[in-house]
Amino acid sequence: MRSSNLPPNNPVSQFIKAQQEKDLLRFIVCGSVDDGKSSMIGRLLYDSKQIFDDQLASLANDSLQHGTQGEAIDFALLTDGLQAEREQGITIDVAYRFFATDKRAFIVADAPGHEQYTRNMVTGASTAEMAVVLIDARKGVLTQTRRHSLLVDLLGIKNIIVAINKIDLIDYSQEVFDAISQQYLEFAETLHFENIHFVPICALTGENLTLPSTNTPWYAGPRLIEIAETVAVGTQDLSAAFRMSVQSVSRPNSDFRGYMGTIASGAINVGDLIRVNPSGMETRVKAFADFDGPRHSAIAGESVCLVLEDEIDISRGDLLSSIVDPALVSDHVEVHLVWLAEEAMIPQRSYLLKIGSKEVRAHIDRLKYRIDINSNEHVSAVTLGLNDIGICNISTVTPIGLDPYDLNRSTGAFVLIDRITNRTVGAGMIRHSLRRSENVQWQELTVGREQRELMNEQKGFVVWLTGLSGSGKSTIANALEVMLHQRKIRTFVLDGDNVRHGLNADLGFTETDRAENIRRVAEVAKLFVDAGMVTIVSFISPFEAERALAREIVGDSDFFEVFVDAPMVVVEKRDTKGLYAKARAGLLPNFTGVDSPYEIPTNPNLRVESSVSSVVECLDQIVAELVRKSFL
Amino acid sequence: MSYLARLEAESMHIIREAVAQAENPVMLYSVGKDSTVILHLARKAFFPAPLPFPLLHVDTTWKFKEMIKFRDVVATDPDLRLIVHINPECVRLNINPFDHGSSMHTDLWKTEGLKQALDEGAFDLAFGGARRDEEKSRAKERIFSFRTSKHVWDPKNQRPELWNIYNARHAAGESIRVFPLSNWTELDVWQYLLAEDIPVVPLYFAKPRPVVMRQGMQIMVDDDRMKLLPGEVVETKMVRFRTLGCYPLTGAVESEATDLSMILAEMFTSRSSERQGRMIDHDQAGSMEKKKVEGYF
Numbered sequence: 001m002r003s004s005n006l007p008p009n010n011p012v013s014q015f016i017k018a019q020q021e022k023d024l025l026r027f028i029v030c031g032s033v034d035d036g037k038s039s040m041i042g043r044l045l046y047d048s049k050q051i052f053d054d055q056l057a058s059l060a061n062d063s064l065q066h067g068t069q070g071e072a073i074d075f076a077l078l079t080d081g082l083q084a085e086r087e088q089g090i091t092i093d094v095a096y097r098f099f100a101t102d103k104r105a106f107i108v109a110d111a112p113g114h115e116q117y118t119r120n121m122v123t124g125a126s127t128a129e130m131a132v133v134l135i136d137a138r139k140g141v142l143t144q145t146r147r148h149s150l151l152v153d154l155l156g157i158k159n160i161i162v163a164i165n166k167i168d169l170i171d172y173s174q175e176v177f178d179a180i181s182q183q184y185l186e187f188a189e190t191l192h193f194e195n196i197h198f199v200p201i202c203a204l205t206g207e208n209l210t211l212p213s214t215n216t217p218w219y220a221g222p223r224l225i226e227i228a229e230t231v232a233v234g235t236q237d238l239s240a241a242f243r244m245s246v247q248s249v250s251r252p253n254s255d256f257r258g259y260m261g262t263i264a265s266g267a268i269n270v271g272d273l274i275r276v277n278p279s280g281m282e283t284r285v286k287a288f289a290d291f292d293g294p295r296h297s298a299i300a301g302e303s304v305c306l307v308l309e310d311e312i313d314i315s316r317g318d319l320l321s322s323i324v325d326p327a328l329v330s331d332h333v334e335v336h337l338v339w340l341a342e343e344a345m346i347p348q349r350s351y352l353l354k355i356g357s358k359e360v361r362a363h364i365d366r367l368k369y370r371i372d373i374n375s376n377e378h379v380s381a382v383t384l385g386l387n388d389i390g391i392c393n394i395s396t397v398t399p400i401g402l403d404p405y406d407l408n409r410s411t412g413a414f415v416l417i418d419r420i421t422n423r424t425v426g427a428g429m430i431r432h433s434l435r436r437s438e439n440v441q442w443q444e445l446t447v448g449r450e451q452r453e454l455m456n457e458q459k460g461f462v463v464w465l466t467g468l469s470g471s472g473k474s475t476i477a478n479a480l481e482v483m484l485h486q487r488k489i490r491t492f493v494l495d496g497d498n499v500r501h502g503l504n505a506d507l508g509f510t511e512t513d514r515a516e517n518i519r520r521v522a523e524v525a526k527l528f529v530d531a532g533m534v535t536i537v538s539f540i541s542p543f544e545a546e547r548a549l550a551r552e553i554v555g556d557s558d559f560f561e562v563f564v565d566a567p568m569v570v571v572e573k574r575d576t577k578g579l580y581a582k583a584r585a586g587l588l589p590n591f592t593g594v595d596s597p598y599e600i601p602t603n604p605n606l607r608v609e610s611s612v613s614s615v616v617e618c619l620d621q622i623v624a625e626l627v628r629k630s631f632l
Numbered sequence: 633m634s635y636l637a638r639l640e641a642e643s644m645h646i647i648r649e650a651v652a653q654a655e656n657p658v659m660l661y662s663v664g665k666d667s668t669v670i671l672h673l674a675r676k677a678f679f680p681a682p683l684p685f686p687l688l689h690v691d692t693t694w695k696f697k698e699m700i701k702f703r704d705v706v707a708t709d710p711d712l713r714l715i716v717h718i719n720p721e722c723v724r725l726n727i728n729p730f731d732h733g734s735s736m737h738t739d740l741w742k743t744e745g746l747k748q749a750l751d752e753g754a755f756d757l758a759f760g761g762a763r764r765d766e767e768k769s770r771a772k773e774r775i776f777s778f779r780t781s782k783h784v785w786d787p788k789n790q791r792p793e794l795w796n797i798y799n800a801r802h803a804a805g806e807s808i809r810v811f812p813l814s815n816w817t818e819l820d821v822w823q824y825l826l827a828e829d830i831p832v833v834p835l836y837f838a839k840p841r842p843v844v845m846r847q848g849m850q851i852m853v854d855d856d857r858m859k860l861l862p863g864e865v866v867e868t869k870m871v872r873f874r875t876l877g878c879y880p881l882t883g884a885v886e887s888e889a890t891d892l893s894m895i896l897a898e899m900f901t902s903r904s905s906e907r908q909g910r911m912i913d914h915d916q917a918g919s920m921e922k923k924k925v926e927g928y929f
Contacts, residue, residue: 016896019819020827024635093790095771096764098817105635107815119792126794247648252681260677262645262796291679301633303644303677316652340792354797357649413795422801424791 022100023233028109028124028157030148031134036165040134040203041097041110044225047210048099094120103229113144118151118373118387119340122427125155126413130231132161132224137170137200141183147373149184149191154336154389154429156409158194159231163224167200167207167216174218190376192406195231199224238299241325242266242274243403243411245356246318250289250305258289258305259314264356264410266322268306269297276312277319277401278329284309317358319401319411327411330433331399336371337364337392339384341418341425346383346512348519350549351425355414358400361552362416366393383512384426393434397552405429420544420599452532458489460529461631462554463622466541466601467564468593469579470571472610472618476564477538479615480622484534489632492528494521496539509590515546522550529558542598560631562622563604566611568593605629636824643670643812644677645796646775647759650810651684653800654757658750661687661714663699663706664876665832666761669821670812671706672830674759682711688749688758689716692741694729694878696854702833717749729880730859737878747783750807757800757808765817769921775814781805785925818874819899826892836895838872838887849883 031037094111109124111117125131131152135145152160162184170176181198188196199208200216201224207213209224222230243264250258268274268285275282288295289305298304306320314320321327339345345364353362368391370381384390405412416426453459463480465473474495481491500507504520507513518541528535541547551559571593572580583591590596601607606625608618626632633641647670651657659674661667674683689703707714719727722741729737750758764771774790776798791799800808813821825832843850844864851858853866858880860866871884872895889895 013893015900016823016826016893020634020636020823022635023633024638093772093787096815097771098765098815100819123792123794127796247645248652250678250681256680258680260648262641289680291676299633301638301641303641303648305679352801354799356797357652410795413797415792415794415797415799417799417801422799422803424793424799427792427794 018102019100022103022105024105024107025130025228025231025233026107026109026128027130027132027228028111028121028128028152029132029134030111030121030152031113031132031144031165035113035134035136036203037110037113037134040132040163040165040201040209041108043203043206043209044106044108045097045099047206048101094124101225101229106228113148115144115147115373116387118147118338118389121148121151122155122338122340125152125157126427128152128155128157129233130159130161130228131157132163135162135164135180135184137164137166137176137180140180141187143374145184146187146376149188150373150376153191153193154338156405156429158192160188160193160196161224161227162196162198163201163203163209164198165201165203168202168205172200172213172215174216177219197221197227199227237265238267240265240300240408241327242268242272242320242322243327243408244268244304244306244320245358245411246314246316246320247357248316249314256289256307257311258307259320260303260305261320261357262303263298263300265300265408267297267299268304273323274308274320275323275326276314277321277327278399279313279318280329281312282323283312317356317360319356319358321401327401327403328433329399329401330435331396332393332434333396333402334368334391334393334431334434335414335428336405336431337384337390337394337416338427339386339388339390339425340427341423342386343418343425344383344385344511345388345390345426346515346545348515348549349545350419350552352417352419353394353396353400353414353428354417355400355402356411359417360396360398360400361419362394362396363549364392365395368392391431392428394428402430402433404432406431418545419548449530449532452530456490456532458532458534459631460532461534461558461560462525462529463534463536463626464525464541464547464550464554464559464561465536465538465564466547466561466604467610468566468568468571468598469540469591470574470576471564471566472615473538473540473564475615476562476608476610476618476622477536479619480536483619483623489534490532491534491536493536493538494525494528499524509588509596511543511590511596514543515549518543518546518550519553522553525550526554529554540592540598542592542596544599544602547601560606560626560629561601561604563601563607564618565607565609570611636820636827639816639820640673640676640824642796642815643673646798646810646812647674647677649796649798650757650759650776650800650808650812651678653798654808656753656755657685657757657759658688658715658753658755659683659685659759660746660761661689661703662761662876663689663695663703663833664761665821665825665836666763666813668830668832669816669824670759670761672828673812685759686713686715686753688753688755689714690742690745690749691716691718692737692745692878693718693723694737694741694880696833696835696852696876696879696882698835699833699876715749715753717745717752719745719748728857729878730857734881737881741878750783755807756802757810759810759812761813762811763813763816763818763821773811773814775811776800777809777811778802779807779809781807783807785809787921787925819896822892822896822899826896832892833876835873835876837890838870838894839890840868841871841884842866843869843871843884850885851882852879852884854879 029037097108099106111120111124133148164177164180177200200219201208244261246259247261250260270285272285285306286309287307319327347364347367350361350363353360369378370388370390372379403411412430414428415424418425465477467473477493481493484491504517507517525535525537582588583594592598608621727740762770774793842853844866872887873884889898
């Protein structure tokens with residue numbers, strides 16, 4: 001930004017200048033309505049004159065209709081913004097509130113505190129630099145106090161204010177206050193907080209919150225708002241190592257190439273050496289391109305456009321870092337993962353991992369355990385449901401630049417996105433790199449696929465037949481094998497039913513097991529392809545994500561997906577194995593087409609209509625397309 | 633960094649992140665102060681390159697004359713491309729706030745008009761100037777807000793948004809609305825306009841203007857389409873506008889503030905919120921949320 005444009009000696013100007021020089025603190029308030037959270041936020045807004053008269057009038061009106069405070073104004077109604085929330089008297093979603101004092105501007109994340117809203121608290125805490133943990137003085141440290149503290153600790157918040165509220169209802173008792181403080185300190189020993197302040201407050205009257213109290217002569221500490229005004233804002237640590245994720249490359253003309261991004265940490269000057277991750281190439285900062293004129297340095301939090309000395313390959317998502325203290329590069333990390341979606345996490349499914357501006361395909365290859373957020377205990381688990389937190393190992397398809405989250409909240413944080421629905425389903429914090437690329441070296445084989453294919457005089461690839469049970473996949477697979485065999489092409493058929501009797505005998509039909517079933521089969525198919533065989537896979541494979549995973553494992557250029565399309569009414573009527581009848585009778589749970597979905601392939605290599613075409617016609621279509629695409 | 637500088641940097645980050653993920657972005661330009669700030673931020677974000685998207689003004693034909701004049705001056709910048717959309721159906725039916733009421737007027741001219749323009753341009757991402765401090769339902773909307781192919785917002789089913797990682801992925805036909813000023817307050821906007829010396833529509837500054845008191849609001853008589861009701865008298869008062877929309881639906885406030893620093897001085901002592909002057913926010917309970925669900929910004 002530019003420096004101010006104001007005439008200097010006018011009192012309004014001086015006031016405005018003071019306003020503009022304030023810094024910003026983002027914090028989260030943890031607690032439930034019962035603890036007085038809304039009263040507290042309402043009070044902060046009201047006392048800093050952020051509630052206007054018309055809003056107050058509308059609030060008074062709403063308080064009579066929906067409020068829980070009788071004639072008095074119910075501040076909760078101010079923060080519950082959505083119609084459904086106001087009607088049901090509950091807070092569903094995280095909201096952000098804004099206020100300022102003479103010293104600082106504040107953004108408050110107001111997130112509901114119940115266990116089923118962990119997702120929202122994590123969201124609110126992700127951008128916060130301080131947390132206020134509310135405790136009802138009559139109740140002391142509760143399970144939910146522990147849960148809230150654990151979550152803000154997990155999200156890396158170091159500054160905590162424990163606000164012991166409703167102090168008036170325990171007669172402003174110092175004994176109770178001291179006992180609760182002691183109890184909290186004992187519990188917090190296992191956490192990683194750096195500063196913990198205890199304040200006895202009354203949110204309704206504002207005592208020790210915004211106003212001094214004459215009722216607590218034994219408390220000599222600052223009011224809550226004074227602590228918030230002075231707590232150190234973490235992003236300003238300029239001694240931290242320089243990091244910037246490249247958002248995009250600016251090339252308005254052939255003479256200019258700039259790299260845009262927001263500095264995640266540290267500072268950068270013209271002439272500084274930087275390293276590009278993951279490529280590892282190094283160069284120097286030549287200049288900044290800035291709307292406001294020439295500059296020679298920039299610091300954490302600023303959005304900049306860097307011009308570099310050398311023309312090296314840098315693209316969106318690459319991480320620029322200091323060469324003295326460079327970022328890690330890894331394709332295998334251990335993380336804390338918070339699950340945010342209704343649909344459970346599926347290990348081995350391919351998700352999109354977004355870190356900084358980088359998007360990369362990734363999968364969870366091991367869920368070590370789940371953390372019980374009420375007790376902080378480790379619980380063994382095979383999946384994570386909505387609001388669950390787990391420790392996982394995640395593999396990315398290509399290496400990425402990163403830092404552990406406890407060293408850098410910006411370059412150590414990521415989200416997982418479902419590749420089919422595009423929804424954000426997980427939030428992760430990197431604990432450390434497992435550096436798989438260094439730990440596991442692939443055995444260098446002297447006879448490779450190429451040599452085998454030469455000897456076999458054929459190319460290995462996978463024909464993946466997907467479709468409902470009874471659509472004719474196995475019939476087509478067998479007929480295709482016979483036809484290829486007659487042409488002296490070496491083949492192998494992997495059939496769903498047969499594989500489930502042996503290799504995958506331990507797997508059931510839940511979504512997680514189906515994913516693992518497909519993963520194993522895809523890996524086996526890949527081995528056959530490496531052996532130089534034409535591998536025909538006949539599997540219902542009902543989910544788009546699993547088929548995408550199979551394609552990814554096998555490799556796109558070796559994968560030919562055939563959708564054997566037959567309408568549900570036809571296959572159910574046909575019911576050659578009597579399975580639909582059993583499933584309808586409830587004897588086969590999770591049966592595709594009955595009580596488990598079949599996701600129609602959106603982009604198969606070929607679709608054959610087995611209810612309309614004969615087996616021979618289907619074969620002709622498949623072979624013709626295989627020839628056209630140079631598989632055969 | 634000062635808090636205004638942090639807000640500026642955050643908005644630039646958001647704008648760049650949105651454009652990098654969009655196929656065909658557009659910026660809603662309503663001529664008001666928030667649009668003016670976003671336009672300025674976008675210029676900064678992409679400097680030295682020109683804006684990588686066009687501006688879209690959904691014109692209702694009921695905007696203040698001075699707004700249109702200001703818009704057309706802004707559009708003379710050779711680096712800008714301005715698209716003006718006027719809902720032809722509303723023209724045909726002569727939809728107006730006097731005969732059809734504020735709710736139908738806004739729905740057909742603005743919400744429907746906006747959807748038409750977004751569909752016609754096949755835009756998959758649109759920037760808007762909404763701020764979370766404006767209204768309660770806006771306080772809960774994401775910065776990157778997903779819309780279905782029918783432009784519908786589902787407040788109960790929003791994507792979680794953590795850190796400064798923004799997910800703008802969507803299928804064909806779906807779209808994302810992006811609000812770079814989400815974390816700004818009205819006061820921040822005015823302070824920024826002052827600090828950055830950015831010109832705004834003169835309607836924001838006090839000046840003697842012809843106004844009529846109607847339904848408790850000072851409505852400016854901007855042209856002869858506004859017919860006086862029995863008992864109404866046009867008075868010339870020193871007024872300004874805190875927010876700008878369709879002139880028959882936008883209330884003026886009496887004020888002596890003729891420049892930005894005087895506006896700020898008034899604001900520090902103000903006791904009413906800016907959207908009080910917007911009739912469309914109050915015409916039914918939870919009305920902004922309802923409008924947003926239907927596709928309004």
